[in-house]
Amino acid sequence: MRRIALLMVLLLSSTLVFAAGQGEGAGEATTEDRPVIRVLSGGWFGTDYNEVETTAILEERFGVDLEITTTGWGNEYRQRQQIIMASGDYPEIMTIDSNATEIEYATSGALLPLNEHFDDYPDLANYIPSEQWDVMRFPDGNIYTVPTTSALADGTPISQTRVQTYRSDWLEEMGFDVPETTEEYFDVAVAFSQDDPDGNGEDDTYALGGQDGAIQFFVGIMGAFGAGRNIWVEQDGEIVNLALQPGAKDALKFLNRLWDAGAIDPEFITDNNDRWRQKWLGGVHGAPYVFGHLADENNYDGYREQFKANVPGGEWVIGPPLVAPGYEDVAHAGEKLSTRGWMRASILAAAENAEAALPILDFMASEEGRLQYTYGEAGTDYEINDDGSVTVLADEERKAEYGINLYHVPIIRPASFAHMSAYYQDRLKEWEAERLTQAIDSILIDEVGEYNQILEDYVEDEFVKMIIGETPIDGGYERFVEEFNRRGGEELRQALNDAN
Amino acid sequence: MRYTRRKRLDRSKYLYVLLAAPVLYFLMFRYAPMFGLVIAFKDYNVFLGMIESEWVGLENFHDIFTSPDFWQVFRNTLIISLYKIVAGFPVPIVLALLMNEMRSVKFRRLTQTVLYLPYFISWTVIGTIILVIFSPTTGFMSQVSVWLTGGSRLNLLASRQYFRGILVITDIWKTAGWGTIIYLAALSTIDPQLYEAAIVDGANRWQQIWRITIPSIMGVIVLLLIMRIGWIMYAGFEQILVLQNPVVRDVSDIFDTYVYRVGLGRGQYSFTATAELFKSVTGLILIFGADRFAKVMGEEGLL
Secondary structure, eight states: OHHHHHHHHHHHHHHHHHHHHHHHHHTTOOSSOOOEEEEEEEOOTTOOTTTSHHHHHHHHHHTOEEEEEEEOSHHHHHHHHHHHHHHTOOOSEEEEOOHHHHHHHHHTTOBOOGGGGTTTOHHHHTSSOHHHHHHHBOTTSOBOEEEOEEEOTTOOBOOOOEEEEEEHHHHHHHTOOOOOBHHHHHHHHHHHHHSOTTOSSSSOOBSBOOSTTOGGGGHHHHHTTTOOSSOEEEETTEEEEGGGSTHHHHHHHHHHHHHHTTOBOGGGTTOOHHHHHHHHHTTOBSSOEEEGGGGOTTOGGGHHHHHHHHSTTOOEEEOOOOBOTTOTTSOOSOBOOOTTOSSEEEEBTTSTTHHHHHHHHHHHHSHHHHHHHHHOSBTTTEEEOTTSOEEEOOOHHHHHHHTOOTTOOSSOOEEEOTTSOHHHHHHHHHHHHHOBOBGGGGOOOHHHHHHHHHHHHHHHHHHHHHHTTSSOHHHHHHHHHHHHIIIIIHHHHHHHHHHO | OHHHHHHHHHHTHHHHHHHHHHHHHHIIIIIGGGGGGGGGGEEOOTTTHHHHSEEOTTHHHHHHHHOHHHHHHHHHHHHHHHHHHHHHTHHHHHHHHHHHHOOOHHHHHHHHHHHHGGGGSOHHHHHHHHHHHTOTTTOHHHHHHHHHHOSOOOOGGGOTTTHHHHHHHHHHHHHHHHHHHHHHHHHHTSOHHHHHHHHHTTOOHHHHIIIIIHHHHHHHHHHHHHHHHHTTTOOOHHHHHHHOOGGGHHHHOOHHHHIIIIIIISOOHHHHHHHHHHHHHHHHHHHHHHHHHHHHTTOOOOO
């Protein structure tokens, strides 16, 4: 008896070990014979794309099982991506959000050359004009990714939706005009943070905040000096970095002045996305550089509604790109997002059902697919007006159930701003006209993959330290430039200029 | 001779069966993955796999030792670990001695439970609590800093001067209570006759602790210290990952966080595997060194 019991224990433990090793593969088989299409992408607050109606419609239409995994964006997404790639268990469709990653995967032969299938999938082939496909094309002649595109109602392409915004009720109450120069901004920023604009008797408001110490929240101000983050742009025929522009040091000094004056929320270093969002919704920040659509009257993602509930009299206005004294002749609105799309859809060649993913991309690239994913069902969920603008009819509940996300499609993101207010569309156009095109977009060389992420991390860390005075800017900025070049900045600059 | 060996084997066969599971575990999950270390000598490409990737010899080691990050990460790992050992190692000993002297069993049990509790809270949760306590706008600790310095409210978590201190203090808060368990067990093995004899000789409480209690648990203390030193290259991955921000990265980036960020974030697996290998070898040397030192000092040691 004892012997049997022992044998059982041994058997059980060995099966457990075996099962632990085998678990992943065994779980994938489906009861039906439909091929599984796994999708990996960044996601948005709380949407489970496996539950929404649009996913079921796609599954029905193409006879597949969709398994959509979403995470946050940025580093969190890239880490998840790398773990999945290292496991060798490739998803069929994957979003790529950086040139470095794309170069790494494409040159390793991991991605399916989409152009080879363009003849069979005309909607995919016609998704963007051939000039833009050329921007996507690798030196080997292949196209591996489908970019997100976005346009206004009149068809103007728009890349970046962050703009300088202000609480117009505070401006009015305190007797300020919308700032046009950095000096005017400074006065407004100090008043917004020190003079108790919300009138609650507490020192609890700031001009601007941020999350995780990210510099992108200061791009509106750095742009006024013709400077920015680790972004390569072409200027007078030469490729240069915005973080190394002559105005960069002055921009950091200006930000440091704002910091010393208490105009920047000191928690911008430690706040995460959720805490930042709660502060924006609670009316804590009065002059931030944020997505302009947050306060738009079409109530994007419910932002405006929640803000209005928290701050009944609160109103927002979008200001023009700021101009710093002495920097009148530079472009002031920072950089455009990549013309290769800030996110791109790719198909992994080694995935089990790679070819079965093509018709899905093709459908999502079609006019029909794009409208359905952006706005829902024609007639019941939206109407297209004569001027090209869109009126959204679906309420929040319907949007959530159906999966109408207006921009947030995890596969291809043909974002349209056609449903935004005319005011918002005009302001966005004004900003876009002054934005700089990223030079790296059309130069897909190995050095980008090798150095650019390292440089980006380095610039972010050092700029934050200078803004809050942990590193003195005089002397500190010069050391930063030296170290930036030592870490590959100079090598990358030369390689980019040689390849240009 | 052969007969007796077989007989002995036969007699203890169930013990060998019991041993099989842990041996299997170690082979599969501890030794087999070590073959992965070959990527430290390769230019590892996830799509080519471990076998197909190109051999590069010691190139990764050259890259590591010339990288500006590496020495900073090495220094941070050692400094943070040493701070934690110097400030944190004695705390559970003192706590255990204090608890040992408590007369009320009920109160002692309650104290123990309260002290153990933080150990079971994950760093993610503690991180959120710390963010609130240290908030420069509403947090209690930043108010304390105003009282102490008379200056303005500081974001202590974004201060390179205070960040390591915060790491050490929160680490002690979380682990010290749990660390008392082994000492309390060691204390319970001390022969009460020793104390009785000391009382007869007129020793007071303090003298009893100094002359009997501490010497009795010295072996355990040395053993734990050696083991702790073996862990010196692990300076607290989860804790730092949760609390770190861009401002304090250069004073708090340790091997584990660096490998996690660079290896996974940038996909530089070979580079970070090399860093891990270096870390492990250093840890091994340190544990042998500490063991030898303990033996020289007349203690039992570990090996």
